[in-house]
Amino acid sequence: MPNSLTCTTRTFTLSDFDFVLPQALIAQHPPSERSGSRLLDGTGVLPTDRRFTDLPGLLLPGDLLVFNDTRVVKARLFGRKPSGGRLELLIERVLSLNADSGHEVAAHMKVSKKPAPGTVLQMDGGFTAIVLGRWPRADGALYRLKLSSEPYALMAQFGHVPLPPYITHGDSAQDEQRYQTVFARHPGAVAAPTAALHFDAAVLAQLAARGVPSASVTLHVGAGTFAPVKTEKISDHTMHFERFEVPLATQQAITACKARGGRVVAVGTTTVRALESAAKFGPECNDTNIFITPGFEFAVVDVLLTNFHLPKSTLMMLVSAFSGYERIMALYQHAIAQRYRFFSYGDAMLLDRQDTSKAVQ
Numbered sequence: 001m002p003n004s005l006t007c008t009t010r011t012f013t014l015s016d017f018d019f020v021l022p023q024a025l026i027a028q029h030p031p032s033e034r035s036g037s038r039l040l041d042g043t044g045v046l047p048t049d050r051r052f053t054d055l056p057g058l059l060l061p062g063d064l065l066v067f068n069d070t071r072v073v074k075a076r077l078f079g080r081k082p083s084g085g086r087l088e089l090l091i092e093r094v095l096s097l098n099a100d101s102g103h104e105v106a107a108h109m110k111v112s113k114k115p116a117p118g119t120v121l122q123m124d125g126g127f128t129a130i131v132l133g134r135w136p137r138a139d140g141a142l143y144r145l146k147l148s149s150e151p152y153a154l155m156a157q158f159g160h161v162p163l164p165p166y167i168t169h170g171d172s173a174q175d176e177q178r179y180q181t182v183f184a185r186h187p188g189a190v191a192a193p194t195a196a197l198h199f200d201a202a203v204l205a206q207l208a209a210r211g212v213p214s215a216s217v218t219l220h221v222g223a224g225t226f227a228p229v230k231t232e233k234i235s236d237h238t239m240h241f242e243r244f245e246v247p248l249a250t251q252q253a254i255t256a257c258k259a260r261g262g263r264v265v266a267v268g269t270t271t272v273r274a275l276e277s278a279a280k281f282g283p284e285c286n287d288t289n290i291f292i293t294p295g296f297e298f299a300v301v302d303v304l305l306t307n308f309h310l311p312k313s314t315l316m317m318l319v320s321a322f323s324g325y326e327r328i329m330a331l332y333q334h335a336i337a338q339r340y341r342f343f344s345y346g347d348a349m350l351l352d353r354q355d356t357s358k359a360v361q
Contacts, residue, residue, distance in 0.1 A: 012325070013234060014312050015232065015312075017317060019329070019332055020311075021336065025342045026341075028167055028168060030179075034199065035052045036051075037346070037348055038050070038340055039054060039347065040331060040334070040349040040350070042352075047330075052198045053202075059207065059210065059303075060212075061211030062212075062260050062261065062262035063264075064214070064262055066250065067181070067216045067267045067268075068218065069183055069216040070219060071180065071184035071186055071187040072180050073091070073156075073187045074158075075091040075159060075162045076089070076159055076161070076162045077125075078124045079124055079129065080121065081119065086111075087109060087111035087121065088111070089145070090109075090110075091151065092223055093142075093243070095135075097150065097152075104147075107143055108142060108143075117133045118130070118131065123154075127158070129145045132144040161175045161176055162190045164226055166344075167344065180192060183199075190223050191223065191226070192221070193219075194268065196267050212265075215249065217274040219244035220243045224241075224242075225314075225315075229312055237314070239289040243286060244273070244278075244287070245286055246275065246283055248283075264303070265304075269315050273288060273290055292317065292322075294324075294325055295321065296321045298353055302353050303351065303352050303353070304353070307347070308343065308347065322353055323353065
């Protein structure tokens, strides 16, 4: 699918997805209870202000909830160069867990002067990281490093929660618990699938009692989800790759849901990316950089539960593709006027799919 999408009435550019957001609306901490957030219901003719605990009543028996069960790892590690200069690593992907060939990772590096291949970094906690080169290519944005011990164990013991850049405080014990979903299973994400942070045991039990089953995908959210789009022409933007899996059981659950006339309800944009990637490229695909912008033809997802996203972000483009650009911008203006909380620790929004297939790709 081409990245540039020209509608019959307009060509979308980056500026179209901008809006003014008061800093005070950026949530810095989660609500006291997971399900204590607000829910903007955007499925009707007019927006309706609700509580997240209203969600079970908004879904229908036979609908299927699909969650992303990735687990956030404490991927932020600190250390020093041989010169003594401080540095920060953000582990994007574990490449190898073989003790003989080396525990290799791909990581973002924040440092004053980039170290050369072969440099041994002394990391806080007493372990080392040897710089092997760039990744995934010689000119890649990430660094390939060899750690002196098993990466997941090192991150669990010495790492810090990789909070998004718009959260201004350092990670705490609360973040370690709350920047993680209650059903997180497979470690590998450096950002949480935030729409799923609202679910707790009580809401899940109410959904099950209403006859709304659930299934899961795994998409390991990468740091690229926060990468700004720097090109006004959307087609010039390159999406980051993320690893994902849509299990056979989930594929079968989706087929059964469609057969009974139910709706597939994706919890979060990461779930949308996984489901629509599998539909487009085949379930054997396990790495995606799919770019969903207005004009995209959705094959699986009928309803989307999502948080509020950053201006000019690829996620704003995705939700606009799903529910229509004008509708999304109006909902965002309503949310700002009603003082909804934005971004990872913020409130949620429920959307249904609109026919945006009139775009010319």
